[in-house]
Amino acid sequence: MLSEDSKFMRPYNPNATEKRIYELWEKSGYFNPDNLPEADKGPFTIIMPPPNANGRLHAGHALFVTLEDIMTRYKRLRGYKALWLPGTDHAGFETQVVYEKKLEKEGRSRFNLTREELYSEIMKFTLDNKANTEADLRSLGASCDWSREKFTLDADIIKTVYDTFEQMFKDDLIYRGKRIVNWCTKHQTSLSDLETITETRTDKLYYMKYGPFTIATSRPETKFGDKYVVMHPDDPRYAEYKDGQEIPVDWLEGKITATVVKDPIIDMEFGTGVMTITPWHDIADFDIAQRHNLIGVEVIDKNGRLTKAAGKYEGLKIEEARKQVVENLKALGLLEKEEDYEHNVTTCYKCGRILEPRIMPQWFVKMEPLAKQAIEVVKKGEIKIIPDFQEKIYFHWLKNIRDWNISRQIAWGIPIPAKICSNSECDYGVVDLGDKEKGKCPKCGGELIKDPDTFDTWFSSGQWPYATLGYPDHSDFKNFYPTDVMETAGDILFFWVARMIMLGLYRTGKIPFHTVYLHGMVRAGDKQKMSKSKGNVISPVDIGEKYGTDALRMALVVGNTPGTDMALAEDKIKAYKLFANKLWNVTRFILSNADLDKYVKDFSADTEQDKELSSKRDALLKDITIDLDNYRFHLASERLYHYVWDELAANILEDSKNIFTGADNKAKTSRQQFLLNTLEKILIALHPFIPFITEEIWQSLEKNSLLIVEKWPVK
């Protein structure tokens, strides 16, 4: 029944198997839904969140690959035209930061390179990594359609992004405005509100004499351009001062004139109830200045040094300037007191430096009208977010959304197709796809120049679902859009998912997907964040080689509920390697005791006992199907695990030994058929989770078919 040289006489060897099996699938063409002729249940589409092509895949990637592959394989087995469209992301700022670190290590600096040189170096770097990413995806078993693979810098993607930009400009949803933005002095670019981290710090609060007032500030070094004192209109302490009144003040640089501004935003309880404002360098102050049409002065430049406005402090770095200013205030008798206080500072999410807010003309997306629609579709249930508590977070963010700065002053990205005024004080800008806009700025008469900036990478990836499918004319767009599931990390709900919904609705008039499945973070076994410096990183490719990719996939999915972080310990992976081993030996036992040549496909049990076992098994398969339809992968996988181990191996096989050594031939035949039948059905059900070993076993059962396109055992 099973010859001595059968592969089942040796332990399962994933390394010798996986690559061969993947090639078998890829050669079959079944990753491409166009080659699934018998699929009669319509399309099922997942657009892959494109990994950043700036390094190897990490454990988090392995999780998304596993989940999306499970969904795709399941739907394929169920008879859908399953499309999983892969891609990679140039990842603008992210990649530029990675590359700058690399340059630093080599003792070079991006500021010694021209933009063009930098761009082409990063392009080479990205393309190399893109090839690595593709190889890693294959090794994880991703059954995605490589013939439709996209890169965020493909010409057709850029074309779509440009068309959207132009359309939004025409529709007054994109404008160029001189507004305060988050500026990173290290990376020399502005950042969106999402690309910042607020940190609580304890700093000094300085109380200073300012004419008849005492003002409190944590940033005395910015108090140069300020010629305004702001107080609450209802504050009785300052009732004698009228809005707009001019008051002489002795200050650092001598006598100045300050203007009184009354604004209800002022908290009468804080400090002295009076403050000066720095519209150029503080977001709150900027808002006040806008309301009252006040003029702001730039005090800190792009490199974080004081400007000419600071007089003798010009050129000093912020920290040093603060020290000197405080000393001089003391000397002049203007410093009343200082005290510790806790406040929040906004830092760059990449380098942790304090971001210096500054006013710059940039391109902004008007978010309110887009956000409204995006809230609506989720409220109405047209888009369902799993887990559902994430919907609350989604609503909360969208309700309080601010306009989105999409200009980045970095080389690596999609150039913004626009002409702007060369005068940095002027905020004129016009979209210009065909290089038609020439001559003078209609606003100030300055020269029109090409905008040197690039798009925030999320502006392009926010269009990923319809851009990858060839909106508006390609047949793929017509066949596969709206897509079905967007499976991605919970922490990019705002960065990406919300923007895809907004931009998808705007551009196509339809939702981009009907289900959002958000997974949590993969942490190290001790719950710590995985990081290179801690040395606790589990590399999916390495671990796959050690224990088998199937074991890794199982470890990632069992017990891992959506939206919750998981701890991935090596022991857990090891446990599922043993599971693969168990399945292998179950097969070995069955094939040693039942003759494959006598197997009848549509077998029905002949003994009461086997009938009962069959119905128990079928009930399990039914449950699994319901779990899968409801995205409960953690339960489906665990149920299968226990069926194979505790029911099939521990009970049924043990019991079969008695039957096979006994004299009841009818029972023997029935059991043999039952076992072969069960093995086949369980292999199909397990295939989405552990595709390699199941296909490898299948190849020994069914010579002329591929498990990947078998028929799901439940109707």
Add this chain to the structure above:
RNA sequence: GCACCUUUAGCUCAGUUGGUUAGAGCGUACGAUUCACAUUCGUAAGGCCGCAGGUUCGAAUCCUGCAAGGUGCACCA
């Protein structure tokens, strides 16, 4: 400050709409094993299901409050 999440065995977590004695993996202890198993099998110990109320015939599950840990958002100088 506002919002959200988490709290169940030594560790990491399940527990699908409330329904018998609360489960898994790993770990621990003891035993067995030339039997499909680069092992496996058996047995055992271990839980006021964060705390306090409430709803219910019945609560780990629903409601209220509290506590601890975590995350997100926010213009208090």
